[in-house]
Amino acid sequence: MDIKLMLSKILKKTTGEDVSNILEIPADPSRGDISLPCFFLSKKLKKSPVDIASEFVEKIKLPAMFSKVENEGPYLNFFLNKNLYSNKLIEEIFSLKGEYGGNSIGKSKNVVVEYSSPNIAKSFGIGHLRSTLVGNAIANIHKFNGYNVIRINYLGDWGTPFGKILFGYEKFGSKKSLKEDPVKHLFDLYVKMNKNEDYDEESKEYFKRLESGDKSLVKQWKLFRELSIKEFKEIYSLLGVKFDVYSGEAEYNSKLGGVIKELTKKKLLVEDDGANVVKLGDLGVALIQKSDGSSLYMTRDIATAIDRYKKYKFDKMIYEVGSEQKLHFRQLFEVLNLMGNKWSKDCVHIAHGMYLDEDGKKFSTRKGKTVFMKDVLNETVKLAEKSIKGRNVSKNAAMEIAKAAIIYGDLKNHPGRDAIFNIDKFLEFSGDTGPYLLYTYARANSIVSDFKVRKFSDVVLEENEFKLIKMMGEFPSIVKNSMENINPSVVSHYSYELCQSFNEFYHSCKVVGSPSEAFRINLVKSFMIVLENSLSLLGINVVKRM
């Protein structure tokens, strides 16, 4: 029972407009539980919003869910029938449980979400953490909105960097180091090769040989890829992130010829400085084929997109990739469009900002070294274990706390902006942090874990009690909003506010032993369901005891 939806249906009769996005919840509850600003009708009706409000207030027929409607200046303020609303909402949450908040907007629609996508030759650095977490949440949110979601990890497993590490491995590689710590070893080789320009020619040669199918190089490449994926999967499992498909640029190697043919046929491809390009006007030039004939990631991305559309007939394809690639994706979508693919308008690039360190400096160049995801995770778990010492928290919870700290620390930020990665702040147990959310859940659980859901009769609702209820009732529109804006931080902020409301309730309303005991037990239990649902969209698991 989405209260905004319900009211907007009623108001459609009176106003003739869909007001679902205009309705707002006043900060001051004495003004009403939900209200309609009438400014938007002012031009159409050629009346002042104040007059409109006073006219409508007479016309509107309220269902039982509302107790009254008042006009105050240009606003129409609606008051809920508190007991009826509370009881209905709690009933609904209990009956829907894990489904509460979800909807079927995306029913029988496919959405492809590409995220994480580390480059094997380079490193699995902290920069990929954002894509991993944000992408995972975006996928979860779409699923909860009824979409059929295809989660793709599109590995950077092809391109000139592979010429570098293949050549580098032959020159400086060690079987032992590769076995022990493949990701780091390959990264070290890559760095070494980049430092010396003398290796460039041979590296390019190596990639050309790989691309044309040199057996021994392909074998070596496969090994690098396998070992890397194995390590990535360990990290994903720690973070609770999953994919339906592990794909990669290499997979589309065989389809590149077709792309070039089609571009040539459609007279899009022109030669420029020895290379083959597509000219895009304001968007510059998309480089399709290098002067030595080898491919580029633009070429591969074109082939990949076309293939994905064939396979999945997606209604939406979301690329969760860093903002430094904005131009690349604008060019990619435009090339696809020029090739006549109408679906190119359904492709979106969700561009995340960078992580900065505590001083606001670029993280990846800190001390001239890349920060590996694996190290960050291990370090966080250690810090979490340390900080829960003397807090009577189980070891099992330490892992979840570390996870929640990292995930929430990231997802509470607007995805498009840069974010400060400060693990000490993320792990704080107070304030706007993951551990605070988990604590609040555990606290709620400790009140009601010994009780079952009980029947109750109407009670006099305290202010903080009803505030919490209204907050729980907002969840469905949050779910919808975060999907429409492709923005998980909407869910993060909601989760935090929900917890704040709960803690305010907790301090002003005694549960066990109060005259409203039965009602409040149900309220706390339904709060737990809502919080669990909203955190799971972010990829955070709740813990019952800490």
Place this chain on the structure above:
RNA sequence: GGGUGCGUAGCUCAGCUUGGAUUAGAGCACUAGCCUUCUAAGCUAGGGGUCGAGGGUUCAAAUCCCUUCGCGCCCGCCA
């Protein structure tokens, strides 16, 4: 130079899509209260802001438009 994004409290951020009910909000830090009482990892109250600057549109601007300053990112053979 061109493109693009950002600039809100000492610090970290939300609000900008869709201007109004936000007299500009949170958290951290700071000050003062509240634990024999469902986990004080919390709650309550307080100080702290010319929303980078200037102009414009509007009955109304943190929000829209223009100019300007500062910073990030991108701009053909990397991804």
